[in-house]
Amino acid sequence: MVKYMKRCHDRHEKVVEFRQPEELNKLINFELKDTPEDLATVIDYCRETLNYCVKTGHPRFFNQLYGGMDIVGLCGQWLSATANTSMYTYEVAPIFVLMERAVLRHMGQLVGFSDGDGIFAPGGSLSNMYAISLARHKKFPTSKMEGLFSLPRMAILTSKHSHYSFKKGAYFMGFGLNNVVMINCDAKGRMLASDLENQIIHLQSQGIAPILVNATSGTTVFGAFDPLDEIADICQKYDLWLHVDAAWGGAIILSAEKRHLMKGMHRIDSISWNPHKFMGCPFQCSAFLTKKKGLLEECHGIPASYLFQKDKMTYDISYDTGNKSIQCGRHVDIMKLWLMWKAKGDQGFTKKLHHAYEISNYLTEKIRNRDGFELVVEPVYVSICFWYIPTAIRNLSDGDVKRRKLSQVAPQIKAGMTKRGSMLVGYQPMDDKVNFFRMIILNSATTFDDMDFILDEIESLGER
Ligand code: ABU
Numbered sequence: 001m002v003k004y005m006k007r008c009h010d011r012h013e014k015v016v017e018f019r020q021p022e023e024l025n026k027l028i029n030f031e032l033k034d035t036p037e038d039l040a041t042v043i044d045y046c047r048e049t050l051n052y053c054v055k056t057g058h059p060r061f062f063n064q065l066y067g068g069m070d071i072v073g074l075c076g077q078w079l080s081a082t083a084n085t086s087m088y089t090y091e092v093a094p095i096f097v098l099m100e101r102a103v104l105r106h107m108g109q110l111v112g113f114s115d116g117d118g119i120f121a122p123g124g125s126l127s128n129m130y131a132i133s134l135a136r137h138k139k140f141p142t143s144k145m146e147g148l149f150s151l152p153r154m155a156i157l158t159s160k161h162s163h164y165s166f167k168k169g170a171y172f173m174g175f176g177l178n179n180v181v182m183i184n185c186d187a188k189g190r191m192l193a194s195d196l197e198n199q200i201i202h203l204q205s206q207g208i209a210p211i212l213v214n215a216t217s218g219t220t221v222f223g224a225f226d227p228l229d230e231i232a233d234i235c236q237k238y239d240l241w242l243h244v245d246a247a248w249g250g251a252i253i254l255s256a257e258k259r260h261l262m263k264g265m266h267r268i269d270s271i272s273w274n275p276h277k278f279m280g281c282p283f284q285c286s287a288f289l290t291k292k293k294g295l296l297e298e299c300h301g302i303p304a305s306y307l308f309q310k311d312k313m314t315y316d317i318s319y320d321t322g323n324k325s326i327q328c329g330r331h332v333d334i335m336k337l338w339l340m341w342k343a344k345g346d347q348g349f350t351k352k353l354h355h356a357y358e359i360s361n362y363l364t365e366k367i368r369n370r371d372g373f374e375l376v377v378e379p380v381y382v383s384i385c386f387w388y389i390p391t392a393i394r395n396l397s398d399g400d401v402k403r404r405k406l407s408q409v410a411p412q413i414k415a416g417m418t419k420r421g422s423m424l425v426g427y428q429p430m431d432d433k434v435n436f437f438r439m440i441i442l443n444s445a446t447t448f449d450d451m452d453f454i455l456d457e458i459e460s461l462g463e464r
Contacts, residue, residue, distance in 0.1 A: 004050045008057035008069055009445060014421030015061050016054045024052060059445040060423035060454065065220070065248050068280040068443035072343045076336030077282045087120075087330035088322030089307055090315055097319055099338040106341070107273060108289050110253050112266025117296055118289035119324050120333045124247030125165035126326075127272035127288035128214070132156060132169045133326070134270060134290060135212035135241035137299035144299065148174050155179045155203050158214035159191035160431075161224060163245055166214055179208070188377055189224030191215060197234050204238075212241045217262050218249020218278075221430050221438055222376075223383030225249060229264030236267075244271045247286065249381060251278035254349045258357075261380065275337050278356070278382070278442050279349055285333045296324035304328075352444050356382045360441045363451040370455060372462070376436045384439040385430075388413065390462045407434035409462060416461035423454055 007013045019027065028048050055061060057069030085093045087100065104118040121127045136143050140151050148154075154175055158166045160182045170180045181203065184195040196213065203210050213235050215226040228244065235242040244265065250273030252258040253265070265271070270290040275281040290296065301323035308320055322328065341349075360382045367373040367386045372394060376385035388409060396402040410427035417423050426438045439454070 001050070004053075005057070005069060005071070005074075008055045009059070011059065011450075013055065013058065015058045015424050016418060016421050017052055018418050018421060019052060027052070054424065057443075059443050059447070059450055061443070062439045062441065062446075062454070063424035063426045065274075065277045065440055066280075066283055066442075067440070068445065070280045070282065070340055073280065073282045073336040073340045076339035079339075080332040080335035083332065083335075085332060087332055087334075088320065088325070088328060090317075090319035090321075091312075093332065094319075096332045096334055097321060100321065100334040103334060103338050103341065104287065104289065107287055110346075111268075111271055111273075111289060113289060113291045115293055116289055116291045117293045117324070118287055119296060119321065120330075121272075121286050121288050121325075122327070122331065122333075123284055124163065124245065124272050124274045124277075124286050125168060127247065127274070127286045128163065128165045128243070128245055129169040129172065130288045130296070130326070131214070131241070131243035131270045131272065131290075132166075132173055132175075132212055134292070134295055134299055135243065136173070138241060138292070138295065139209065139211045152207065152209045153179065155181050155208050155210045156212045156214065157181045157183055157196060157199060157210055157240075158245075159183045159185050159189075159216060159219070159226060161185050161189040161191075161219040161222060162214055162216045163220050163247070165245075181210075185224070188380070189219050189222035191226040191231065193227060193230035193234060196231060197237075200234065200238050200240070210238070210240055212243055214243045214245055215268075216249075217244050217246035217252070217265075218381055218383075220248065221383065221428060222385060223249065223379060223381030224377075225261040225380060227264075228262055228268065232264050232267035241270070242268045244268050247272045247274040248277050248383075250274065251349060251353055252381070254346050255353050256350075258353065275340075278353065279337075279340070280352065280442065280444070281337045281340055285337050300324060300326050352442075353382075355444055356441045356446075359446055359448065359451060360384055362448050363439065363441070363455075366451060366455055372459060373455065376430075376433055382441040384441065385436050386439070387436045388458045388462045403434050410435040410437055413437075413458055413461045416464065417457060420457075420461075422457055425454065425458075 056067045061067045087093050090097045108116040142150055167177055167180050171177055181199050184192045200210050215228055215231045217225050232242055252261055272288055274286040276283045276285040307322055363384050364379055367375055372389050374387045393402055393405045414427055427435050429435050
């Protein structure tokens with residue numbers, strides 16, 4: 001593992017040694033048997049596994065909203081794996097429960113919740129589902145006993161650029177996809193507050209009860225920040241739960257220079273903030289925070305006499321966290337984050353963010369000034385969206401033929417970089433925009449030279 005960590009930081013190493021599934025099936029014997037295999041073979045499996053893993057810690061991995069390799073965080077991950085416990089009671093996780101309380105308190109205070117509550121969840125999607133669950137409980141507390149059967153039809157509102165977890169949450173929790181109202185965005189990907197208000201009025205006129213508005217701070221593709229103050233005004237007017245999905249963008253809270261992008265955050269009811277994204281905490285680590293103390297437990301608490309005995313004489317049972325959660329067993333995600341925060345302080349994360357902005361600004365300037373490259377949208381965060389337009393189609397007039405050809409460019413270049421293993425960058429279409437690249441800059445090891453490298457590589461693959 002230590003060798004692998006070194007390889008992840010070596011630019012001569014490939015980001016991925018890509019193999020097709022049928023090749024990997026030949027390289028590693030995945031099938032299980034009745035009889036044991038010897039230890040040397042088992043260790044070989046470990047070696048082979050790392051050989052074919054994607055090096056997400058490599059400075060040229062830009063594919064996802066996570067990456068990099070924080071050694072302190074990794075040690076925290078190893079330590080909690082060694083401790084092998086569950087977060088549900090103080091009884092079996094005393095130190096981790098106290099760590100979680102301290103980190104949630106600190107994160108809540110940074111958001112502006114003076115006396116809030118929260119929980120670490122297995123990913124941002126689940127954190128967002130916590131918000132839907134609390135919003136429903138707040139509006140219709142009888143839902144805990146009666147389910148959906150005693151309630152009016154409900155809807156949740158979120159922008160067209162928001163994360164798909166709101167749709168997943170809607171069907172998982174029984175609302176149905178038709179009751180997720182997608183609010184229009186401006187050209188920069190920010191929710192249009194005027195459309196939000198129109199949609200709320202329209203829902204109410206049909207007897208549908210909106211229960212939650214989600215605003216996004218750092219949308220998944222453009223990295224846009226919805227206008228929280230304007231949205232909070234509307235939620236206040238119509239008495240709606242305001243959640244912010246800041247899974248990707250929450251780190252800007254740590255920067256006095258950039259925090260204005262989330263102006264109004266102290267007015268929200270809840271927030272999802274994933275330290276495994278920009279902050280570089282080893283996967284996975286997602287915080288759900290709410291202003292409403294006690295609501296998580298009121299909403300999700302179920303007596304379980306084998307875990308949450310009310311007559312425990314060893315300690316104060318308010319330290320048991322299991323009844324805030326929708327899970328039973330809960331992974332210890334806190335140790336790695338707490339240790340990183342101890343080692344860096346707020347300042348360390350702020351420095352990481354400002355470094356990423358410097359690299360992003362450099363890349364943006366290069367894209368602006370280099371033939372064949374074109375920005376899709378002016379970035380406000382560290383997500384840089386752009387097209388590469390090969391020479392062969394550069395002079396075609398705008399129209400269906402050019403769009404069709406351009407839409408094939410990013411997938412072809414992506415296939416090329418994966419085969420070479422030289423770097424990984426994501427792509428997607430968005431609204432009327434055909435496939436474009438989305439570069440995610442978050443690894444502190446990434447340099448200006450890496451940006452020159454990726455543009456050269458994209459051009460070389462795009463001109464083949
Ligand atoms: N949960 C974030 C979406 C995945 C990604 O674009 O990396």
